[in-house]
Amino acid sequence: MALEDTIATLAGETKRAARQVANLSTTVKNRLLLAMADGLLARKDYIQQENEKDLAAGREKGLSAAMLDRLALSDKVIDAMVTGLKEVAALPDPVGEISDMQRRPSGIMVGRMRIPLGVIGMIYESRPNVTVDAAALCLKAGNAVLLRGGSEALHSNLALAKVLQECLAAEQIDPAAVQVIPVTDREAVTCMLQREEEIDLIIPRGGEGLIRFVAQNSRIPVLKHYKGVCHAFVDADAELEMAARIVLNGKTQRPGVCNALETLLVHRDVAEDFLPAVGRQLVAAGVEIRGCPQTKALLPEAKAAAAEDWGMEFLDLILAVKVVADLDEAMAHIAQYGSQHTETIITGRYAHAQRFLREVDASSVMVNASTRFSDGGQYGLGAEIGISTTKLHAYGPMGLRELTTCKFIVYGEGEIRE
């Protein structure tokens, strides 16, 4: 069968299953997720045996130790997937919630009912645990899911999907509710992105190259997140010890993630007091500082920042530092170089806090807190299927609610339109 037809068939099956999944009760969905947790443990040998095929091929191909580590379904990774399934089972079910119900002058009662989106298409790279984590969130929100993982993890992804499908079948649910596309070249992605009749939403997770490819080739709406270039602005009357703590935490607690701090902006009135002190702490923590001329004058350890350091996602122990004249210059810098991910101000002034919150265009805007809090778990969403830095449908960390939408419902008593 031609690739296009294979993908069309898979997508059609997943869409049929979606109608059943949309109408499952919360009880059945939770029982299913707990059965999947048990299933992963019961079938651990099989899963690890299939995973070993991917690992062997990866070693042969000369994958780096870090990549092999991401690929491995160790006992610890399987335990984490099991815990994840149980946590999602424990989350409240967003489907069916009714809101904004009001009686209209015509007599009808109108409101909104939360419903599943339908079929979610996940496109991801190396980590096979995404197969289980994404399936759990999609199913809990009443959606079916079509998964396309990386080529290096194909055996692992197919094995995980097989176990999940066994659990679906045991609950009399169409196993096509969770499917892995067994073809891993880019062509398969391209075909998938044309299935607008079956797939309601595409969520890509991976490097910027993959995400741009998906965004540019999709006829289906895409929730995307290119990168996180997070700024902290230390205002003139910031509490400087608090500011140093937030900057240190943002940059060093986990530098390789998208909510880590990449650029520090400092009000010129406190630069002299603040920069030497925080600079010493950063350097002691192994951070390389790339500063503007004023920063360099105050911090001899700093290198000179190049033009491309502003707006750079270092994902490493590197921090760009710039002295600015005031709040307006800080917000203009963020508007120019930010990535609409997370921005924070450290300030003691009420009016500045409120202006920053209102005017900065980012999916998360904070006052006196570390950018590292920008995360579905920290926000209380329970679990996170990704972070959106585009504004349509969802903006910021996406939990179960972002995998649903609302329809209008009307309760009438025979009303007609005059």
Next chain:
Amino acid sequence: MALEDTIATLAGETKRAARQVANLSTTVKNRLLLAMADGLLARKDYIQQENEKDLAAGREKGLSAAMLDRLALSDKVIDAMVTGLKEVAALPDPVGEISDMQRRPSGIMVGRMRIPLGVIGMIYESRPNVTVDAAALCLKAGNAVLLRGGSEALHSNLALAKVLQECLAAEQIDPAAVQVIPVTDREAVTCMLQREEEIDLIIPRGGEGLIRFVAQNSRIPVLKHYKGVCHAFVDADAELEMAARIVLNGKTQRPGVCNALETLLVHRDVAEDFLPAVGRQLVAAGVEIRGCPQTKALLPEAKAAAAEDWGMEFLDLILAVKVVADLDEAMAHIAQYGSQHTETIITGRYAHAQRFLREVDASSVMVNASTRFSDGGQYGLGAEIGISTTKLHAYGPMGLRELTTCKFIVYGEGEIRE
């Protein structure tokens, strides 16, 4: 300048204006809308003079009377735009609303703040009043708008935009907040659909051909509505007089609109009682009935329905009628032929009402009410910029709220992530 560069320049200007519009206070936005209402009346002669150029060209091209009527900016149409502006000024401002604020275990307070989308791209066909109606809704929701109307209305659209821009300038707001693209060929639409860096959302309004073209060529999210194929299902224990009233209203009150009724499904247990009576009333109202064999047996006036009559948007005094075995067959028919616009059940049975509301996948699902209520005004949204029949971001009638999104805001007191 090449067309591509013209559109890029316009889009860039609109994006710059959007940052200013996003931060306007409600007071300023309302004053602006009222000034625009006054401006349209004060500049009526100029607007009608420019409109006359379009009408003359239209007459020369041999446009139909109906098309010329849609194109004309008569006193009545201008009054309606003025009223529309005043109504939008009176609506509550969705921007800045904070919801879901909660304290997290880390100590931070997290919530969501409603914000504008940024730049809305409207693509529409003949009616020049869309220029004003769309601009009003976009501006009130804090957005800038880039408009591309039909070629036959270009002078009218440019004149209306000029008047709106004069009002923007008088309020010290960047006039680029409302811009009409002065090029009307398809190439201009294609260029516009590539400006993902500047335009946040595309809303096409027009025929299915235009909308499909936009959906297939856009890199920007599109809120689209292809067609409205609305069904009514008369259940076994429906109150038959109520059912007849709702069917008559759905089909005949305004047959040319997307929420008009196109297909009637009747439970076989009441077909004999219901169809002859409602059939007579429909025929008396000038409706042509295209029925399944059972319908034809009960209603000799009915023509035989062809396969393509199921799922057809007649937009005319034609109704497809089918007798079904039960609720499940009715819902299966709707799942196969519906357009995710509006579906209604007429029933006396509680459990059937609840199942229909929950299980039918459409942007509006009703019990015992006419499909004609599916409308932003009737739902209390104030005014409507369109109806979305795709599920991402908005599903159903779209008002001001659907022209906004939410960002996360965090109030901290120096918290860091452990």
